[in-house]
Amino acid sequence: MPERALPAPEPGSSLQAVARQALRTRTRQAPRRTAGHRGCQGGHRLGQPDPLLRPRPVTGQGSAHRRGALRPRQRAGRGSGRVHGSKPEGRRMSDDSRNEAEQRRRKLGELRRRGEAYPNTFRREDLAVDLASAYGDMSKEALAEAGVEATVAGRVMLRRVMGKASFITLEDSSGRIQCYVRRDDVGEDAYADFRNLWDLGDIAGVRGTLMKTNTGELTVHARKVGLLVKSLKPLPEKHHGLADRELRYRQRHLDLIVNEESRQVFRTRARLVTAMRRFFDERGYLEVETPMMHPIPGGAAARPFVTHHNALDTDLYLRVAPELYLKRLVVGGFERVYEINRCFRNEGLSSRHNPEFTTVEFYQAFADYVDLMDLTEELLRELLRDIVGGTTLTFEGREIDFGPAIPRRRMTNAVATETGIAEDDLMSEARLGEVARGMNIPVEPGWGWGRLLLEIFEARVEANLIAPTFITHYPVEVSPLARKNAEYPRLTDRFELFVAGREIANGFSELNDPVEQAERFARQSELKDRGDLEAMHYDNDFLGALEHGMPPTAGEGIGVDRLTMLLTDSSTIRDVVLFPQLRGTGGDES
RNA sequence: GGGUCGUUAGCUCAGUCGGUAGAGCACCGGGCUUUUAACCCGUUGGUCCUGGGUUCGAGCCCCAGACGGCCCA
Numbered sequence: 001m002p003e004r005a006l007p008a009p010e011p012g013s014s015l016q017a018v019a020r021q022a023l024r025t026r027t028r029q030a031p032r033r034t035a036g037h038r039g040c041q042g043g044h045r046l047g048q049p050d051p052l053l054r055p056r057p058v059t060g061q062g063s064a065h066r067r068g069a070l071r072p073r074q075r076a077g078r079g080s081g082r083v084h085g086s087k088p089e090g091r092r093m094s095d096d097s098r099n100e101a102e103q104r105r106r107k108l109g110e111l112r113r114r115g116e117a118y119p120n121t122f123r124r125e126d127l128a129v130d131l132a133s134a135y136g137d138m139s140k141e142a143l144a145e146a147g148v149e150a151t152v153a154g155r156v157m158l159r160r161v162m163g164k165a166s167f168i169t170l171e172d173s174s175g176r177i178q179c180y181v182r183r184d185d186v187g188e189d190a191y192a193d194f195r196n197l198w199d200l201g202d203i204a205g206v207r208g209t210l211m212k213t214n215t216g217e218l219t220v221h222a223r224k225v226g227l228l229v230k231s232l233k234p235l236p237e238k239h240h241g242l243a244d245r246e247l248r249y250r251q252r253h254l255d256l257i258v259n260e261e262s263r264q265v266f267r268t269r270a271r272l273v274t275a276m277r278r279f280f281d282e283r284g285y286l287e288v289e290t291p292m293m294h295p296i297p298g299g300a301a302a303r304p305f306v307t308h309h310n311a312l313d314t315d316l317y318l319r320v321a322p323e324l325y326l327k328r329l330v331v332g333g334f335e336r337v338y339e340i341n342r343c344f345r346n347e348g349l350s351s352r353h354n355p356e357f358t359t360v361e362f363y364q365a366f367a368d369y370v371d372l373m374d375l376t377e378e379l380l381r382e383l384l385r386d387i388v389g390g391t392t393l394t395f396e397g398r399e400i401d402f403g404p405a406i407p408r409r410r411m412t413n414a415v416a417t418e419t420g421i422a423e424d425d426l427m428s429e430a431r432l433g434e435v436a437r438g439m440n441i442p443v444e445p446g447w448g449w450g451r452l453l454l455e456i457f458e459a460r461v462e463a464n465l466i467a468p469t470f471i472t473h474y475p476v477e478v479s480p481l482a483r484k485n486a487e488y489p490r491l492t493d494r495f496e497l498f499v500a501g502r503e504i505a506n507g508f509s510e511l512n513d514p515v516e517q518a519e520r521f522a523r524q525s526e527l528k529d530r531g532d533l534e535a536m537h538y539d540n541d542f543l544g545a546l547e548h549g550m551p552p553t554a555g556e557g558i559g560v561d562r563l564t565m566l567l568t569d570s571s572t573i574r575d576v577v578l579f580p581q582l583r584g585t586g587g588d589e590s
Numbered sequence: 591g592g593g594u595c596g597u598u599a600g601c602u603c604a605g606u607c608g609g610u611a612g613a614g615c616a617c618c619g620g621g622c623u624u625u626u627a628a629c630c631c632g633u634u635g636g637u638c639c640u641g642g643g644u645u646c647g648a649g650c651c652c653c654a655g656a657c658g659g660c661c662c663a
Contacts, residue, residue, distance in 0.1 A: 099635075100600060100617040158627075165623035182623060200616070213624050237601040237615050239627045244601085248660045258601095348591090351660090442663090572659095583657065 012395060013113065049454050058263060100234050107197045108230040113299040122205040122228050125151040129174035132208065133217055140212035150220045152177050153205040155257065158238060161195060170204060178219040180204045186225055194225055201231035235355055249580050265576055268387060269564045273340060274384045276360055279379055285336040285362055290325035292318060298542065299323030299536040318344035323481065326363050327510060328545045330553050338362035351572035358560040365551040368509045369493045372554045373470050376497060376505055377406055387567055395500050395569050396467060406472040411457055418461045426453065450475025465498035480520040480536055482508035499566060506554025514546035
């Protein structure tokens with residue numbers, strides 16, 4: 001919605017504009033259809049014959065007339081604001097003349113009167129980065145000799161007006177390119193428009209020949225210029241950019257326009273996801289999509305969001321994890337599946353937690369958790385090679401090396417090492433309770449040995465696991481879906497991967513014994529009845545699937561956001577999620 | 591949830607002891623035909639986050655709240 005009404009156009013020129021527009025639309029669209037450009041949806045379409053500046057096809061008397069009508073008006077407006085103050089247009093303009101947004105609307109109004117406000121007839125042919133790589137190394141003389149044509153378009157990021165000649169810097173999706181706009185080359189009228197109607201932040205198209213400036217910068221020497229989109233709001237300060245973190249999250253579009261580093265983060269994220277897909281596709285995993293809305297939330301210990309289906313008159317839960325559905329698929333015979341998608345957890349926000357976040361979960365029949373640790377190492381090395389081009393990355397000032405084999409340590413061993421308590425002592429529930437209380441961990445009555453161990457681990461060990469480390473053998477009590485370890489019945493064949501003190505991955509040999517799974521669910525139900533909001537539901541439907549027989553399977557989930565954080569050296573998840581959840585600012589409720 | 595820091599022009603930020611609210615960029619006017627965050631000259635622009643309170647007087651002090659950053663849980 002526009003923030004306020006646009007100034008009313010003059011009736012006469014408005015009708016002209018409409019007529020011109022209609023004519024243009026008709027004449028343009030017919031040849032375009034027959035030319036068959038529909039499938040070509042890329043950022044820049046090639047091969048439009050002389051597409052430039054269709055907004056002004058009537059170059060003869062029409063445009064001269066229009067401009068003739070405009071220029072005196074502008075002068076009268078400014079002048080009268082001060083000197084006469086009596087002409088109505090003059091008054092309006094002087095009222096607005098100090099407000100940048102109003103200035104921009106005034107300029108848009110002028111474009112609208114001419115029917116040139118938001119054209120979509122310009123076809124870019126060249127991206128900045130392509131020009132730079134093809135011609136950036138040529139000498140000034142060679143380039144002048146070659147007479148290379150270029151047609152570029154992008155947002156006006158910098159502008160240097162020197163009387164009758166100017167430089168502007170356009171930014172497109174690939175990067176920046178400078179353009180040289182000279183009155184004697186583009187014509188007096190076009191140059192006047194360029195000076196009077198263009199602002200930083202507008203989107204413009206430029207056609208001309210490539211040149212090198214005296215200082216060696218590759219530049220499009222403009223022959224034609226056109227304003228394609230009037231931006232009604234000023235850009236943030238051109239040197240410092242947009243620094244306010246809240247504004248960057250709430251107005252991500254602005255952040256992306258101004259901050260190259262921010263754009264880079266999301267490009268990296270996309271490459272990460274692409275590389276993951278390739279990794280799993282190459283290994284015969286089937287990509288699937290399972291429900292986001294669950295009748296019973298399951299697959300993780302977390303509080304769900306609740307919603308309501310009106311036609312079915314039933315509550316549904318946004319999924320906290322896709323696990324139980326992916327396992328159904330393994331039962332169904334898809335022996336390798338993966339899903340990259342969102343999960344939702346109704347918990348607090350922090351630099352590591354957004355209520356919706358992305359994971360890749362994958363399951364492989366006839367594999368165990370050790371196979372998955374091997375696979376995870378392979379995946380991480382491949383991702384690093386593709387994205388950072390090596391085996392090490394820098395995160396929060398520390399080098400993190402994924403080159404060497406990632407150590408695998410039992411949780412009890414890690415806790416013993418970190419706390420100095422003998423591993424044997426850690427096997428006693430009573431002893432663990434004392435230790436936990438000694439650490440000021442608020443121990444709750446329902447906690448058994450396993451939960452105590454996990455709490456101590458999280459309080460004392462987790463944050464110190466900077467170099468990549470697998471922690472293995474999680475307690476059964478806190479792993480209701482994982483297979484029991486054959487040797488130690490209190491433990492499971494489960495691991496989590498920690499990097500930079502953060503949990504990155506969680507995997508285990510799956511519990512595929514439906515009878516034991518039923519017992520585990522029953523135990524979770526008891527906890528839920530005692531008030532544990534994160535305990536799992538008893539999922540009879542899932543048990544029914546297990547009863548048909550799930551092959552021995554291992555499964556794992558990896559946090560895509562957290563991995564992106566590592567790869568982009570971002571210390572908060574909000575920097576790697578395009579539109580992170582923030583508290584509302586009040587809005588329309590009281 | 592607790593602690594702590596912050597919120598001033600469109601943006602980036604100053605603001606002394608409580609005494610007329612500032613700079614740079616952007617915008618507006620003027621100059622400038624190879625500039626580089628162009629430059630030079632002249633203007634304009636404020637709900638000092640909100641609401642109370644103290645005071646002759648509050649951007650500044652006190653209280654409450656909103657939003658955000660960081661730390662802790």
